Amino acid sequence: xxxxxxxxxxxxxxxxxxxxxxxxxxxxxxxxxxxxxxxxxxxxxxxxxxxxxxxxxxxxxxxxxxxxxxxxxxxxxxxxxxxxxxxxxxxxxxxxxxxxxxxxxxxxxxxxxxxxxxxxxxxxxxxxxxxxxxxxxxxxxxxxxxxxxx
Amino acid sequence: xxxxxxxxxxxxxxxxxxxxxxxxxxxxxxxxxxxxxxxxxxxxxxxxxxxxxxxxxxxxxxxxxxxxxxxxxxxxxxxxxxxxxxxxxxxxxxxxxxxxxxxxxxxxxxxxxxxxxxxxxxxxxxxxxxxxxxxxxxxxxxxxxxxxxxxxxxxxxxxxxxxxxxxxxxxxxxxxxxxxxxxxxxxxxxxxxxxxxxxxxxxxxxxxxxxxxxxxxxxxxxxxxxxxxxxxxxxxxxxxxxxxxxxxxxxxxxxxxxxxxxxxxxxxxxxxxxxxxxxxxxxxxxxxxxxxxxxxxxxxxxxxxxxxxxxxxxxxxxxxxxxxxxxxxxxxxxxxxxxxxxxxxxxxxxxxxxxxxxxxxxxxxxxxxxxxxxxxxxxxxxxxxxxxxxxxxxxxxxxxxxxxxxxxxxxxxxxxxxxxxxxxxxxx
Numbered sequence: 001x002x003x004x005x006x007x008x009x010x011x012x013x014x015x016x017x018x019x020x021x022x023x024x025x026x027x028x029x030x031x032x033x034x035x036x037x038x039x040x041x042x043x044x045x046x047x048x049x050x051x052x053x054x055x056x057x058x059x060x061x062x063x064x065x066x067x068x069x070x071x072x073x074x075x076x077x078x079x080x081x082x083x084x085x086x087x088x089x090x091x092x093x094x095x096x097x098x099x100x101x102x103x104x105x106x107x108x109x110x111x112x113x114x115x116x117x118x119x120x121x122x123x124x125x126x127x128x129x130x131x132x133x134x135x136x137x138x139x140x141x142x143x144x145x146x147x148x149x150x
Numbered sequence: 151x152x153x154x155x156x157x158x159x160x161x162x163x164x165x166x167x168x169x170x171x172x173x174x175x176x177x178x179x180x181x182x183x184x185x186x187x188x189x190x191x192x193x194x195x196x197x198x199x200x201x202x203x204x205x206x207x208x209x210x211x212x213x214x215x216x217x218x219x220x221x222x223x224x225x226x227x228x229x230x231x232x233x234x235x236x237x238x239x240x241x242x243x244x245x246x247x248x249x250x251x252x253x254x255x256x257x258x259x260x261x262x263x264x265x266x267x268x269x270x271x272x273x274x275x276x277x278x279x280x281x282x283x284x285x286x287x288x289x290x291x292x293x294x295x296x297x298x299x300x301x302x303x304x305x306x307x308x309x310x311x312x313x314x315x316x317x318x319x320x321x322x323x324x325x326x327x328x329x330x331x332x333x334x335x336x337x338x339x340x341x342x343x344x345x346x347x348x349x350x351x352x353x354x355x356x357x358x359x360x361x362x363x364x365x366x367x368x369x370x371x372x373x374x375x376x377x378x379x380x381x382x383x384x385x386x387x388x389x390x391x392x393x394x395x396x397x398x399x400x401x402x403x404x405x406x407x408x409x410x411x412x413x414x415x416x417x418x419x420x421x422x423x424x425x426x427x428x429x430x431x432x433x434x435x436x437x438x439x440x441x442x443x444x445x446x447x448x449x450x451x452x453x454x455x456x457x458x459x460x461x462x463x464x465x466x467x468x469x470x471x472x473x474x475x476x477x478x479x480x481x482x483x484x485x486x487x488x489x490x491x492x493x494x495x496x497x498x499x500x501x502x503x504x505x506x507x508x509x510x511x512x513x514x515x516x517x518x519x520x521x522x523x524x525x526x527x528x529x530x531x532x533x534x535x536x537x538x539x540x541x542x543x544x545x546x547x548x549x550x551x552x553x554x555x556x557x558x559x560x561x562x563x564x565x566x567x568x569x570x571x572x573x574x575x576x577x578x
Contacts, residue, residue: 039305043262043274047293103278104285 003033004052008059010040015118015131019058022138045097054110061115067130073113152177156552170555182537186402197519202228210308217308218251219500227507228314230494232487240316246470249463250298255501256456259563261288264453267557268350291339301325315484330471340461344436347457352450357538360411361420364499370428372499378424381410387495390506406530413530416503418455433462452561490514525564
């Protein structure tokens with residue numbers, strides 16, 4: 001299955017770099033898996049998601065949990081904060097891109113988001129210890145998702 | 151409606167935070183402000199004491215839309231200060247890079263921020279449902295623009311490989327050929343963009359003002375040149391303060407500017423009015439199809455002028471790539487400074503208008519910096535437009551008046567967070 005593993009976030013902002021850190025830590029993967037450090041894209045992200053059967057997104061997510069807690073989220077749970085997108089389109093992110101992709105009907109059939117609770121997203125690079133510690137487990141979770149299911 | 155209060159807090163589909171406040175009492179306009187409430191940014195203070203090579207990387211962070219524009223103006227200011235002469239290849243690559251950013255920004259503004267008003271939808275989301283081909287076209291055009299920037303400067307937001315005197319990375323000939331093919335293919339999207347705008351009904355509102363843009367020989371100028379005014383006169387870049395005349399106003403964290411009238415306009419429409427005869431023939435044809443002939447004095451038509459520039463930049467990018475392919479790409483070292491102390495002004499026509507960076511450098515460190523951003527220059531003009539518009543539409547409903555004002559502000563594509571500065575507060 002043609003899979004895109006997409007890291008989002010800005011490594012200059014503390015734990016926002018967790019996606020990129022997980023991407024770096026992943027072992028060599030089969031050729032039908034594409035790794036992409038997406039940084040902090042806008043609505044154009046929609047087009048990057050196209051033409052993949054499955055997308056696994058790695059991103060810091062504020063879920064009100066303890067730092068380092070991670071969860072597998074569905075697009076529905078991060079989408080639709082502002083379904084009309086009336087606000088600041090210049091700062092559109094994942095939620096907005098997913099909303100737009102849904103409206104256009106071009107989202108891949110399977111989108112999974114591994115959200116990792118950050119300790120701090122402030123203006124300095126480097127992960128907090130609590131978040132850095134979960135990199136191996138999140139890698140393992142990604143590999144489990146990639147394994148063909150029975 | 152003889153008594154009216156409008157308080158739009160904040161205006162949506164613009165970059166940053168601004169409020170529209172209008173107060174009409176018994177038919178008399180008491181207040182009509184575009185309040186800029188964005189936090190001051192302090193970039194000029196951040197630059198002081200930094201090595202000159204840091205300036206373009208820091209100032210590109212002023213804006214996530216015009217990152218290449220800020221970097222370009224910044225590099226030109228530093229190069230003027232330190233006596234650096236970039237190579238012809240650098241000049242071509244910078245122009246090509248710049249077109250990528252203009253295309254990216256204009257497409258975003260036309261399709262995502264302006265079109266929803268004219269097509270009667272609240273945002274791009276319902277538009278995606280009702281006209282997915284229109285939104286997909288916009289995304290496709292934006293992606294090409296972003297890829298063009300990324301090929302030249304490493305990434306669009308924020309450029310990595312642009313440096314004083316040149317570039318630290320060069321696109322391969324193969325990449326340039328690919329981009330050229332995509333640009334040629336995007337002519338169909340350009341035509342469709344012009345067709346879309348030709349079908350929109352722009353409000354009929356006209357207010358003549360002074361139009362200011364950079365001018366340079368026979369090219370439709372985006373980088374360097376001199377300051378040109380529709381009211382007559384040309385000024386060297388070093389004399390930018392004679393044009394901008396910044397002042398502080400109480401209701402805005404961004405300064406206002408005025409030149410030969412109470413306000414002036416910069417941006418796509420100002421460039422069109424001043425440099426129309428330098429447009430690529432296909433862009434001139436597009437202007438004709440849109441019924442635009444200089445001087446255009448309806449600010450709502452800024453989006454139409456942007457569409458004309460989309461055609462121009464696409465065509466000029468193709469020509470620039472042809473020149474680069476013919477010359478071949480040389481992996482050249484950046485041109486070196488001839489001194490480490492000096493003062494210089496750099497200017498560029500970024501998507502929203504004329505941008506100035508002015509640096510004083512001593513022994514390689516920046517000791518003084520001044521950045522004048524297009525939106526700051528447009529604020530006074532937007533307010534005067536609002537003041538002229540409101541009395542002519544008082545017969546409409548409050549909702550219609552509010553929408554007309556929001557559309558007017560959006561027409562300028564204001565980038566509010568870029569334009570805010572530290573206010574100098576004096577206690578007396």
